[in-house]
Amino acid sequence: MRKSGMVLAAVFTTVCCMKMTAQGMLPKVLGDNKVEFAVRAPEAQKVQVDLGGTKYDMTKGDGDTWRVTTNPQVPGFHYYSLIIDGVSVADPASPSFYGCSRWSSAIEIPEEGMDDFEVQAVPHGEVRTVHYFSDVEKKWRPLMVYTPAGYDESRKDYPVVYIQHGGGEDHRGWMEQGRTAQIMDNLIAKGKAVPMIVVSSNSNVRSSSGGFGGGGYSWQGMQTFRSELLESVIPFVEKNYRVKKDRKSRAMCGLSMGGGQSFYIGLRDPEVFANVGVFSTGMFGGIRGASNFDLEKEVPGMLTDTKTFNKQFDVFFVSCGEQDPRIEYNRIIVKTMCDGGVKVKFNSYPGDHEWQVWRKSLHEFAQYLFKE
Known part of the structure; x- marks a missing residue:
């Protein structure tokens, strides 16, 4: 197998290890419209979330779980991807939608009155x-x-x-x-x-x-x-x-x-x-x-x-x-x-x-x- 194929296989394996946390299934929209993400990727060297074109570096903590909380997001529907060691993938912990010419994850920020x-x-x-x-x-x-x-x-x-x-x-x-x-x-x-x-x-x-x-x-x-x-x-x-x-x-x-x-x-x-x-x-x-x-x-x-x-x-x-x-x-x-x-x-x-x-x-x- 070529190196790129091995990387994609590894990414698929690590991303599929998304887990339940004490706060509930992530990603999670917080009260101030910030979004909390977590992914368990024990062998990854660098993990990011690309939310609407803004990349957030995730920090590795206990249990080989990477976490980040984003800036407040405006109400609406936002595509995002996980980037694991440079490979961008959809998040299997969220629904996927066809947009941006690929299958992408997305998160909804609620808006009052809608x-x-x-x-x-x-x-x-x-x-x-x-x-x-x-x-x-x-x-x-x-x-x-x-x-x-x-x-x-x-x-x-x-x-x-x-x-x-x-x-x-x-x-x-x-x-x-x-x-x-x-x-x-x-x-x-x-x-x-x-x-x-x-x-x-x-x-x-x-x-x-x-x-x-x-x-x-x-x-x-x-x-x-x-x-x-x-x-x-x-x-x-x-x-x-x-x-x-x-x-x-x-x-x-x-x-x-x-x-x-x-x-x-x-x-x-x-x-x-x-x-x-x-x-x-x-x-x-x-x-x-x-x-x-x-x-x-x-x-x-x-x-x-x-x-x-x-x-x-x-x-x-x-x-x-x-x-x-x-x-x-x-x-x-x-x-x-x-x-x-x-x-x-x-x-x-x-x-x-x-x-x-x-x-x-x-x-x-x-x-x-x-x-x-």
């Missing part, structure tokens, strides 16, 4: 994982579909939201990290949102001819996934679920990369979508390679035929985290839209480029949708 993100004593919908055949990839691909409470008993048709994940994530992100079902159940039960179906697809699409369609902040860069969505995903949903099939009953939204997809596909296909939500996109600026975004070029008619543009969309919503490097660029572009007469709703929330911001974005966006 009960709508939790399971409550209300009627519950269902999240189903189904498979459709992709005409782009020429193979079966997964979808996760939220159906509201009462869907199976009802005979009525429902409006539908197509919701997109960010870079390094997939179709599971919104349903697992994003808590879509909890948000929708609670909003619908309170009468704040109409009952709707939410469809989460995997936009990391590679066409059979070799083109990749996940990202690329350009109209051309969106074409592979656009084909997947319009020619495979939506037809599958409309064949297999009771959904309304008119444009006013369809919405598209997404975070980061998915926000860019929603901007381009949603706004340039008004015959398909009448409702668009763009959360924390970097295409306006704040990330490497983004600069001089030309609204009229990217969405022809937005500024030169604004009256027509506004008539095409019932809801156009943009959001961003207040500590996100993208925030000022989003504010500037929204001001440009507003100055040009575009009807756009905008909101920002405390937080960086992370899930608590995106949960709040969905929570707000859903309340605007499909209202008579």
Whole structure:
């Protein structure tokens, strides 16, 4: 076995020796939002926790157990990894989620007043994982579909939201990290949102001819996934679920990369979508390679035929985290839209480029949708 393989095997062995402590299973969120971690790794020379990009050195104590307590963390969902002798691994003592282009551990820092993100004593919908055949990839691909409470008993048709994940994530992100079902159940039960179906697809699409369609902040860069969505995903949903099939009953939204997809596909296909939500996109600026975004070029008619543009969309919503490097660029572009007469709703929330911001974005966006 090569040395790297031996290191990984050793790491796997030591990490699997996580143990119960007198304070309960770690990691543990403390009262001041600090987080305590511990791992038993008797043969390790150096152990760290990488929490949201900040690395904390752990200290070896009795029983070969390494410990550290982090700085206070802001509320929300935070990915983390253990780093044992330079090898980064998920923590088997915590649930793993697909994010950052790998399986990662995560910890939730609770936030007061966010009960709508939790399971409550209300009627519950269902999240189903189904498979459709992709005409782009020429193979079966997964979808996760939220159906509201009462869907199976009802005979009525429902409006539908197509919701997109960010870079390094997939179709599971919104349903697992994003808590879509909890948000929708609670909003619908309170009468704040109409009952709707939410469809989460995997936009990391590679066409059979070799083109990749996940990202690329350009109209051309969106074409592979656009084909997947319009020619495979939506037809599958409309064949297999009771959904309304008119444009006013369809919405598209997404975070980061998915926000860019929603901007381009949603706004340039008004015959398909009448409702668009763009959360924390970097295409306006704040990330490497983004600069001089030309609204009229990217969405022809937005500024030169604004009256027509506004008539095409019932809801156009943009959001961003207040500590996100993208925030000022989003504010500037929204001001440009507003100055040009575009009807756009905008909101920002405390937080960086992370899930608590995106949960709040969905929570707000859903309340605007499909209202008579």
